Amino acid sequence: MSLKFFLKIYARLLAITAAVLVLCVLLFNGINSVRGQYWHEQAAEPLMRWLAAVPDPARQYHWMPSLFGLHTLLPEQLQDAPVLAERLAYGQVVAEPAGTGYRFFVRAGDGSILGLALEQTYPELTRALALLVRWHLDTANPQQLNHVSEELGQSLNVSIGPLQSADQLPDQAVLQDLGDRGFSVFHEGRRASVLLRLSEGDLVRMTMPAPFNPWGWPMLVLLAAVIGGVLALGLYLGLRFVDGRLRKVEAVAVRIARGEMGARVESEAGTLVSRLASSFNGMAEHIQRLVQVQREMIHAVSHELRTPVARIRFGVQMIESASSPETMEKQLSGIDGDIQELDELIDEILTYARLEQGGPVFSLREGSVTDIARQVVEEQRQIREGINIECRIDKASERWALADMEPRYIHRAIQNLVGNAARYADSRVVVNCQLDENTCRIDVEDDGPGIPEQDWEKVFTAFARLDDSRTRTSGGYGLGLSIVRRILYWHGGQAFLGRSDELGGARFSLVWPRRKPVDSVL
Structure with a gap:
């Protein structure tokens, strides 16, 4: 949970609490003023009725005037208080605030107004x-x-x-x-x-x-009802807000299920479901990309399979009409090569599909990056005759050679780059390993024709081929670099392309973090 979101919710809770307190104080004071007025009149009514029934209360109870302000008024003296006069005319006992106390009035039997003052x-x-x-x-x-x-x-x-x-x-x-x-x-x-x-x-x-x-029970019940009502209203509005946002996510999910792969949830920063919306949009984008990749793969695979299958069919026809053992042997050798090509193509497609559709479960373990780089270079030297493949590792990098990685896939990524560079190089390939405490970096450079800058991103697209010297006549299926990028993605790094300052050709770079958190699972 972000601090901004926490502070926003906390501020709203404070605002609701303050509103409840203010409302309760206003209700408490307002209702108690009415209740207090009613209580004063009810408490004093028995005494005032008693005094009103006495012919001359001031004389009979001679201490009343001096101690309690007992006095008598004429009805004409209440002309400035029509409400008081009207209530007295109905025979009610009236209490009115007066300074620090109350004054009580009642109509006596002779029509006069009897008053009492109590502080x-x-x-x-x-x-x-x-x-x-x-x-x-x-x-x-x-x-x-x-x-x-x-x-x-x-x-x-x-x-x-x-x-x-x-x-x-x-x-x-x-x-x-x-x-x-x-x-x-x-x-x-x-x-x-x-x-x-x-x-x-x-x-x-x-x-x-x-x-x-x-604090009588009616007041407590009222305050409890008010507090409960305000909290219920706040909870209802909050749940309604969350429910509205969730319904938007639900609506987008339904649209995606119907085939609208471009549908997205409008993410509002600082809301309770903003993280859900962001994650949902990320999932939707991933699904859309997977669907697009699947379509591209189906189209590309069907295209890639036509050529070797056609050659195999042609070879079978030639074997049927072969007139000599030498001709049959030649056709069988060609068919065997085409089958090997199909096998390699299927392996590339399966590897790319596994990496693109979520990747394998990488069990990161400590291994030596420099040893893998040397191993790849040595393997490529044996199969790339005529190409000088050099591996450069300084002493500082050797110190940090151990890194968290999946050795088999890092080996595959470096092998794809070195093999690709040797395929297009004129005579020389250089593999540079630069490692420090935090980062692993491997640069593979060649002295070939290079790649135009406008195509640097295109080469990482599945089944992509360029129209220059890097064509299908040089071999490959356009999946190698895509596999490299996905391997680096699942290692938390990236693969990118540039131009070699030393050799003048292409420079492919792999960069990924040297260490992962202990609980990290890719």
Whole structure:
């Protein structure tokens, strides 16, 4: 995986994560503002309804105005707040943010508007309810205390009950506060509880409803749904993108199967399937080339086979009409030569086909390049009489003679070049070996007529022949140099042609890496 592709995916994941976080924060704040408004109104509603039912709450609960901002408004004073007035007209308890706290409004029975101001809603609401409950319990008949407690609890949405055992007593700090103020607020979990001491000395416990929880299960479910939805959308878009690219590859594969060998996948750099598209295009090009080579081979082989087969047929006819043993012997000798030519042609075709269609499995092993070069030169000297074949290897190259290669095929490549050079040379062929730590190079030069520069690539094409001195009259089938190039290809190198500065003829060069990775398989 490329670093560019990794960074691109990583950036997209960061962008999705940031988008999810921003969306969650916006939803959390927006929905909680509505939930908080609703909770404030629901939490304060029992107290506000109770106060609205009292004829003169400011007088009856004389501590309310000073401690909790209890006040009375006329409906005319709400002309600047039509929404508030409308909601109050429907009998709703309304909560409005005011600075650091909330203001609560409710319409009283006489038509006036009763208001309450709480800076910290839950703690101050707890204190207000505690004072109101204690006042009513202190003024109640002792025989009706339980009935009054039950009525207050139902009306004010709190739980009220006497403290019946010492095990229910809170810690010492709460008891100390109780002695100073007559009530003490403490918490058990998230809920607030108030311990009240009545005028008769009885202890009563009041438990409040749970405070507002911004992380309530509805919010958690919503956030989980949002996160899951965004991730699902991102996954869907990603898979859709990949699926679209794979469908393009599939479509091109179908076109190739129908015979459109030139069809290719449009490769987009940096995408998830770009490497697949590149490999697929490489495979398609290889298949197209193999099909083209196959067609050329079929055409060329059929052409190459005609001449020796025709000569053999002619020789057989001559034997049938031969009048002397000498004539028959001559024809049999010619037929034997034609059969030998067919055998060599078939061997060349099979070798070229194996190399062109994927090549053999090369088992690279260490061998001496210089020893192979000397062996080839010695073999060619014996069969190329009249041609001076020289092998040049300096001491520096001898030091790096051992290389990773397939000796049989390297031998075949050098042999084809030396034999080809000796066939067209006037009198001299030179084989130069230049080896270093990283590269093996062998140059085969001759003093023949050379090859025009415009034909330097053509000579490596299968069954290719030139129109100059290198014609079929000199022998060969036009496969030798093609085999050489494929051998070098499977060794990770290349074969190329130039002009010999020393001898003036052609110079064929083989270059390939001296070492391959340990796990390399060609």
